[in-house]
Each structure stands twice: as structure tokens, then as C-alpha cells.
Amino acid sequence: MTFKKVLATTAVALAMMSSTVSADEIKIGLVVKALGIGFFEAANEGAQEAAKELGNVKVIYTGPTSTTAEGQIEVISALIAQKVDAIAVSANDTDALVPILKKAQQRGIKVISWDSGVSAAGRKMHLNPSSNQLIGEMNIKLAADALKAASIASGDVAILSATPTSTNQNIWIDEMKKVLPNYSNLNLVATVYGDDLADKSYRETLALLKTYPNLKAIIAPTTVGILAAAQAVKDQGQIGKVFVTGLGLPSELAGHVDSGAVHSFAIWNPIDLGYAATMISYNLVKGNSSDSEIGMGRLGAATLDDNGEAAMSEPFIYNASNVHKFADIF
Amino acid sequence: MKKLFTSREALLCMLILAMLLSVGSVAKDFLSLSNLLSAYNDTSILIILALGQMLVIITRCIDLSVAANLALTGMIVAMINSSFPDFPVSLLVLFGMLLGLSMGMINGLLVWKLQIPAIVVTLGTMSIYRGIIFLLSEGAWVNAHEMSQTFMHIPRSLHLGVALLSWLSIIVVVIFYYFCRSSRTGREIYAAGNSPTAAFYTGIDVGRSQFIAFSISGLLAGLCGYLWVSRYAVAYVDVAAGFELQVISACVIGGISIMGGRGTVVGCVLGALFIGVINNALPVIGVSPFWQMAISGSVIVLAVIASSKAEKKSGRIILKSAAIVPSR
Numbered sequence: 243m244t245f246k247k248v249l250a251t252t253a254v255a256l257a258m259m260s261s262t263v264s265a266d267e268i269k270i271g272l273v274v275k276a277l278g279i280g281f282f283e284a285a286n287e288g289a290q291e292a293a294k295e296l297g298n299v300k301v302i303y304t305g306p307t308s309t310t311a312e313g314q315i316e317v318i319s320a321l322i323a324q325k326v327d328a329i330a331v332s333a334n335d336t337d338a339l340v341p342i343l344k345k346a347q348q349r350g351i352k353v354i355s356w357d358s359g360v361s362a363a364g365r366k367m368h369l370n371p372s373s374n375q376l377i378g379e380m381n382i383k384l385a386a387d388a389l390k391a392a393s394i395a396s397g398d399v400a401i402l403s404a405t406p407t408s409t410n411q412n413i414w415i416d417e418m419k420k421v422l423p424n425y426s427n428l429n430l431v432a433t434v435y436g437d438d439l440a441d442k443s444y445r446e447t448l449a450l451l452k453t454y455p456n457l458k459a460i461i462a463p464t465t466v467g468i469l470a471a472a473q474a475v476k477d478q479g480q481i482g483k484v485f486v487t488g489l490g491l492p493s494e495l496a497g498h499v500d501s502g503a504v505h506s507f508a509i510w511n512p513i514d515l516g517y518a519a520t521m522i523s524y525n526l527v528k529g530n531s532s533d534s535e536i537g538m539g540r541l542g543a544a545t546l547d548d549n550g551e552a553a554m555s556e557p558f559i560y561n562a563s564n565v566h567k568f569a570d571i572f
Numbered sequence: 573m574k575k576l577f578t579s580r581e582a583l584l585c586m587l588i589l590a591m592l593l594s595v596g597s598v599a600k601d602f603l604s605l606s607n608l609l610s611a612y613n614d615t616s617i618l619i620i621l622a623l624g625q626m627l628v629i630i631t632r633c634i635d636l637s638v639a640a641n642l643a644l645t646g647m648i649v650a651m652i653n654s655s656f657p658d659f660p661v662s663l664l665v666l667f668g669m670l671l672g673l674s675m676g677m678i679n680g681l682l683v684w685k686l687q688i689p690a691i692v693v694t695l696g697t698m699s700i701y702r703g704i705i706f707l708l709s710e711g712a713w714v715n716a717h718e719m720s721q722t723f724m725h726i727p728r729s730l731h732l733g734v735a736l737l738s739w740l741s742i743i744v745v746v747i748f749y750y751f752c753r754s755s756r757t758g759r760e761i762y763a764a765g766n767s768p769t770a771a772f773y774t775g776i777d778v779g780r781s782q783f784i785a786f787s788i789s790g791l792l793a794g795l796c797g798y799l800w801v802s803r804y805a806v807a808y809v810d811v812a813a814g815f816e817l818q819v820i821s822a823c824v825i826g827g828i829s830i831m832g833g834r835g836t837v838v839g840c841v842l843g844a845l846f847i848g849v850i851n852n853a854l855p856v857i858g859v860s861p862f863w864q865m866a867i868s869g870s871v872i873v874l875a876v877i878a879s880s881k882a883e884k885k886s887g888r889i890i891l892k893s894a895a896i897v898p899s900r
Contacts, residue, residue, distance in 0.1 A: 406861045435861040439813065440804040442851075445614060449855030452601055466806075473716065473805045477728065494806075497717025 267298055270523045271321035272516065273314060273331040274305035275358065281572040282332070285357075285516030292520035292539060301520055302326065311335035315342045322346050328523035331365075332357035340364035352526040356519040362550055366526060367536065369519055369544060371510035373553035374410070377463070378417020380508050380557045381488060385459040386425050387559075388485035388505040396427035397458030400450045402471050402488075404438040404464045414463050431457070436467045443470035451478055462488035468507065472498035492560050492568035499565045511558035512572060514541060518554045580827045580878070584842040588849055595853040602856055609734060615848025616741035617796050617803070621815075622822040622844040623748045623837065624789035629823050630765040631782040632832030633683060633690030638793045639815035640701035641675045643807075645797030647705045647714070650807035654718035661722045669794040675701060676790015680783035690782070698816070705809045716805040727802050737799055744792070749837045761785055766833030821868070822847050825875040846871070 272289050274282035286303040293299040302321065306313020311334045319342060321329055329346055333339050333355055343353050343364035352366055359368040372380075385399050401418065403411045415433060422430055431454050436443025443466060450457060451474070460475070462468035468490040475484050481502045490507050498504040521539040525531050535543045536552070544552035560568060596603035621638050628635040649668045652659060675697070682693040716724070727737040752758040763771040764781035771778055801807045826843020828835030847868070854864045 432858070434855060437861075438810075440806055440811065441800075441815075444804055445851055446855050448610065448614075449852070452607065453599065453856055453858070466808075469715070469806050470804060494713055494715045497715055500717065 267300055268527055269300050269326040270520055271302045271326045271329045273317055275332050275334050276309040277305045277307055281512045284512035284571045288513035288516030289520040292517045296524055309334050311338035318342050327527045328352040330354050330356055330519040330523045333360045336361055354522055367546055368551045370553045371515055372557050374413045375417050376556040378414050379421045381461050381463055382418050382421050384487040384506055385461050388459050388487055391505050394458050398429050398431040398454050398456045399459040400431055401433040402460055402462040402467045403435050406435045438466045440470045443467045444474045447471040447474035457484055459485045465490050472503040475503045476501055492565045496565050496569040499562055506559050506561035508557035508559050581838050588846055591849050595857055599856045611852040613735045613738045616737045617799055618822055619741045619841055619844040620744050620792050620796055621819045622840050624792035625819045625823050626828050626835055626840045627761055627785035628789050629828050630832055630835055631761055631785045632765050633782050635789045636694040636816050637698040638819055639812040640698040641672055641790055641793035642797040642800055643811040644701045644705050645671045645794040646801035646811055647709055647807045649798050650714040650801045653720055653723045654714050657720040665798050668798045669791055672794015673787055673791040676787045680786030684779035684783040714807040724802055727799050745841055752837050821872050
């Protein structure tokens with residue numbers, strides 16, 4: 243632990259020394275769950291992009307060496323000592339960081355959480371990568387896009403979920419059903435459950451392919467499900483006839499995008515997330531925000547709900563053009 | 573003739589046929605040859621694992637670590653393949669089997685030499701094997717595009733119109749049939765489970781038989797590790813989570829007595845096929861997912877009731893207080 247402490251402190255100290263601090267430069271501490279994780283490295287890329295765009299902003303990218311709350315407390319203490327203007331943190335623990343973040347706020351530092359939030363007492367606002375409604379809409383849109391790309395006018399779609407009791411899956415499915423009437427060419431025929439098990443998801447997909455000959459798209463908003471469905475479609479020789487889409491990670495789906503079983507899929511874009519967190523931090527420091535809205539630069543404005551939470555954007559679409567670039571990241 | 577209809581295997585056979593026909597009457601394509609072959613192919617891994625488990629259960633033990641063993645060998649094999657795509661897959665499969673064998677041997681040794689109850693040993697090793705997957709992979713997945721073409725293709729390749737995966741399970745069934753009926757080791761395993769005391773007096777080392785059963789179960793789990801990862805084209809920590817319960821269910825439904833000593837290869841295969849038919853039929857006829865669980869569960873309970881009845885009938889007590897079981 244002490245070794246990690248030394249490492250973390252040195253990281254911050256080095257970051258301090260390497261900069262020639264001008265008097266009115268705005269310093270934003272971007273605290274991640276742990277250093278060396280591709281997803282967060284990508285977020286840093288976005289944060290640096292925002293800093294460049296804003297000018298006169300310095301983003302200090304830091305975090306502990308392993309995903310612990312204690313490690314983050316050390317790092318945040320160091321940032322407070324450095325007198326940063328804002329801290330944007332993706333927290334390892336909802337509550338453990340609250341005392342140190344309160345201390346930061348008392349010193350006039352603007353604190354936000356992003357990706358993984360902290361309790362309302364510890365931050366000004368929390369930035370979610372997306373919202374349930376946007377995720378639901380995106381899933382249906384992806385199915386429609388896949389059909390359009392293959393010049394299929396209309397057809398049946400099915401949803402392959404995780405377990406029947408999975409809360410977020412069910413919310414997303416409800417949101418999908420709400421927007422479905424806007425897509426008259428998509429006919430939802432079934433919702434099946436693969437329990438986030440590869441074998442059951444695969445089997446359910448085979449049953450869908452057999453039962454619904456007019457099936458054109460399978461929406462799987464779960465990483466295990468989307469992989470199993472893509473493999474089943476491939477094994478059944480249905481590539482080009484049935485498209486699998488939903489939520490997944492680029493590193494896991496790159497192969498299926500190449501094979502054509504998946505036309506496109508979605509998940510948050512970590513670069514945008516780092517960019518938005520930096521923009522929001524900057525605007526809070528500058529006082530460019532109201533209680534209900536904060537600007538996020540090229541991404542528009544974030545609207546805060548009663549709990550001080552906001553959704554960044556709809557999930558980002560990955561397809562053959564960008565999946566390999568992101569596959570190296572996460 | 574009467575014996576045929578009262579035998580458990582015949583009953584199961586008729587039950588499976590009745591299920592197939594009733595599903596076929598709802599979904600007409602279900603009884604097509606290609607669909608039946610695909611359902612059998614889907615059940616192949618379960619059949620192989622259930623046969624290994626059968627031996628263990630016959631020796632009055634249980635192997636809860638099969639799925640974890642499968643997942644660990646699967647992950648290691650997939651990681652080797654993704655790092656060294658040129659490493660021959662046949663050697664890789666052999667390596668996976670050896671790996672599974674050694675994990676089974678660890679279970680067997682703990683049961684044999686330290687005489688720890690099998691359920692405790694395998695409950696422990698189950699978590700250990702799963703834990704090792706996480707340590708090795710650090711939570712990362714091995715995905716389809718990281719595996720070589722040969723690695724993915726072998727179980728799918730068709731021979732006489734049937735996938736190699738299915739052929740493998742048929743080969744394992746045939747070997748088991750002769751092993752259990754005619755080999756000395758096979759008969760010893762039955763004897764050790766049927767009556768450990770009597771087996772001891774005839775010179776059979778009960779612990780050694782249990783060790784052999786665990787080793788075979790591990791070996792097959794290792795083979796299935798490769799087959800699973802290749803079939804579903806993905807390896808991650810939770811691969812085949814909970815699959816050990818399906819394997820044990822297949823044995824119980826197939827009439828392998830959980831008290832040890834009883835059970836046939838045919839029954840075990842039918843038990844696995846029964847679960848396979850349920851797994852493949854229920855999604856086709858659109859049964860609600862909640863009912864799917866309830867149906868599989870009820871069948872298992874019914875099977876246990878049936879076998880407990882069968883056990884009551886058998887055996888006469890000649891000497892009420894038999895000699896104390898020497899080894900366990």
C-alpha cells in the first residue's frame with residue numbers, strides 16, 4: 243500500500259513539475275478508477291482534446307494503480323494540495339470518497355463524478371454515459387440501420403436479453419418497445435432470455451432462427467448475448483440475412499463485425515466521456531452553468547435531473563469503419 | 573416383454589419420444605433430421621460430462637468442479653491459441669485433456685488420501701479453478717477473432733453429415749459402454765460404490781477407484797473445455813457457470829443412484845438427452861422462461877422419486893450389522 247501511495251503521489255508530483263503553470267491556467271484533475279486501463283486512457287485522450295480546444299486548461303490525468311477507494315483518496319488529497327480548480331472522478335466507491343470530496347468542495351474546488359458516480363453530497367453533478375431512454379432508442383435504431391444497409395424493406399426482429407429478472411435489461415426493453423411504433427418496418431416477434439450464459443443464449447438464438455423465418459434482426463443489449471447470437475447466426479449460415487446488434491464492447495465484437503454477422507452495435511464512447519467531463523468541469527469553474535444545464539462543448543448541453551445527474555449522449559455507434567480502432571482501447 | 577416396459581431406460585426412452593412428438597406437433601420443423609442432429613450436437617458436451625460424472629457418482633462421490641475445470645482448461649487453451657495461433661490444435665486439445673486430468677487427479681487425491689468428503693473437496697476446487705481463470709485472464713475475454721480458424725473449425729467440421737462434436741460424444745459413449753461392462757477397472761468402480769465393505773474384502777481399493785473416477789471426469793472436462801470454447805467462440809471467467817448442476821441432473825434423471833453403485837451408460841446418455849430435448853424444445857414452443865426452470869426442476873424431483881422407489885425394492889439384509897466400512 244505504501245508503495246502504491248508513493249507511486250500515486252509521485253505521479254501527481256511529476257504531473258505538477260512537468261507543467262509551467264501560468265497564473266490563470268485552469269487545472270482540472272481527471273481521476274480514474276485505476277491507471278493503465280484502456281477505457282480510461284481513451285477518456286484521457288478526450289479530456290486532452292477538450293483542454294486543447296479550450297486553451298489555457300491543464301488536465302491532470304491521475305488515479306491509483308489498482309481500483310481501490312483508498313488509492314483514490316490519496317490521489318484526491320494530492321490534487322487538493324496542488325490547488326486544482328476542479329476534480330472529475332470516476333469513483334471506485336459511492337460513499338467512501340464523499341468525505342475527501344467534501345473537503346475539496348470546501349476549498350472551492352468544483353467536483354463532479356462521471357462514469358461511476360459518488361453520492362450527491364460529494365459532488366456537484368454526476369455525468370452518466372447515457373440514459374435508459376437513449377439506450378432503448380439506440381437499440382431499435384441499430385436494428386433499423388442494419389436492415390437499411392442490407393436494403394431489406396421490413397422484417398421481424400427479436401430481443402435476446404440476459405435473465406428475465408435483470409433490472410436494467412427490462413428497463414431498456416421497455417424503452418425499446420416505446421419507440422418501436424415509430425419504426426413501422428420493424429415487427430417485434432419475441433423477447434427471449436439467454437441468462438447471460440453463452441450456451442443458453444446460443445440455443446435461444448437457434449430457436450429464434452428456426453421459429454421466425456422472416457427474422458431479420460436480433461437485438462441483444464448484453465455482451466454475452468450479442469456474442470453468442472452472432473456466433474449462432476454465423477454457424478447457421480445466416481450472415482447477410484439476419485443481423486445481430488445491441489450493446490457490446492469493440493474488442494469482443496470486432497471479429498463478428500468483420501464476418502458481417504454484426505453490422506453495427508453501440509456502447510459509450512470513452513473519448514467523448516472524458517471530453518464531456520472536462521468541458522463540464524471547465525464550465526463549472528467559469529460559472530458558465532445554470533442549475534439545470536451545463537455545456538459539454540461539441541456534445542451540446544447536459545440537462546441535470548433532480549438528483550444532479552445528467553446523461554451525456556446516446557450510445558456511440560461502432561461499425562466496420564471504427565471498430566478496430568476502438569478494439570485496441572476497450 | 574414386461575421387463576422392457578418397466579425398465580427405467582425404456583421408460584425414459586418413451587418419455588423422450590413422447591416429448592419429441594408433442595413438440596413436433598406444435599413446431600413442425602422440430603422433427604426434421606437436420607434439427608434433431610443439431611439438437612444432439614448441442615447436447616454432446618453434456619453427454620460427455622455426464623458420463624464422467626456418472627463414474628464419480630457411482631463411487632458414492634460427486635464432482636461439483638467439472639464446469640469450473642471445463643472453464644479453466646477452455647480459457648488456458650484459448651489463451652494459448654490466441655497468443656500462438658500456429659501451435660497445432662491437436663496438441664492443444666491433448667494438452668487441455670492433460671490439464672483437465674490433472675485437475676481431476678487433485679480432486680481424486682484429496683478424496684482418496686486425505687479422505688475429505690467429495691462434496692467439500694470439489695466445492696473448494698470449483699472456486700479455486702474459477703479463481704485461477706480470473707487471475708490468468710485478469711477478467712479479459714478471448715474472442716472469436718483472436719482464435720485461429722482451425723481452432724474454431726474442428727468441432728464444426730462435418731463427417732458423413734454429422735459434426736465432429738457429435739462424433740466425439742458417440743465415441744466416448746461407446747468407450748464407456750465397454751469400460752463399464754467389461755473392464756476390470758470399470759467393474760471395480762461399480763463394486764466400490766455398491767458396497768465399499770464387500771469391495772474392500774474382495775481386495776478392491778475403494779479410494780483408488782474413486783481417484784480413477786475423478787481423474788476420468790477431469791480428463792473429459794478438459795476435453796470439453798476446448799469443445800465449449802470452440803463451439804461458442806468465446807472464453808471468459810463465467811463460461812459454463814452452473815453447468816455442473818445440469819450435468820448432475822442428467823445423471824440423476826438417467827437413474828444413476830446418488831447412493832452409489834447403480835447406473836448404466838445408456839441411462840446416463842438418455843438422461844442427458846432428456847435435458848437436451850428440454851433445452852432445445854422449450855425455446856421453440858415459446859414456453860415462458862420462468863416455466864422453463866420450473867419444468868426442468870420438476871422432472872429432476874420426479875426422477876429422484878422414481879429411483880428412490882426402485883432402490884427400496886432391492887436387496888435383502890443378511891447380516892444387519894455388517895463390518896465397519898474400512899476406508900470411508
